[in-house]
Amino acid sequence: MVVKTFKSDVVTINIDHDKCKGHGDCVDVCPVSVYELVDGKSTAPNVEECIECCACVEACPEEAIVHSSC
Ligand code: SF4
Numbered sequence: 196m197v198v199k200t201f202k203s204d205v206v207t208i209n210i211d212h213d214k215c216k217g218h219g220d221c222v223d224v225c226p227v228s229v230y231e232l233v234d235g236k237s238t239a240p241n242v243e244e245c246i247e248c249c250a251c252v253e254a255c256p257e258e259a260i261v262h263s264s265c
């Protein structure tokens with residue numbers, strides 16, 4: 196299982212790259228542009244910007260995102 200971890204001082208986002216289909220719903224819904232697709236998989240390079248709204252977790256149809264605040 197390939198799980199990528201992105202941490203700020205406040206939150207941790209784990210993205211399961213085995214589940215991620217790379218269609219970008221997380222990229223589209225995040226109001227502060229935390230996510231970016233890299234080689235067809237979701238990453239969260241701007242995790243420091245997260246405002247803990249949980250839209251990404253709710254939007255992911257593959258349940259690939261685990262967020263410490265959601
Ligand atoms: S919404 Fe889920 S499956 Fe789609 S790109 Fe984002 S993490 Fe991957």
Ligand code: SF4
Pocket residue numbers: 224225226227228229230244245246247248249250251252262
């Ligand atoms: S919780 Fe909200 S602000 Fe944080 S990464 Fe997900 S969609 Fe973006």
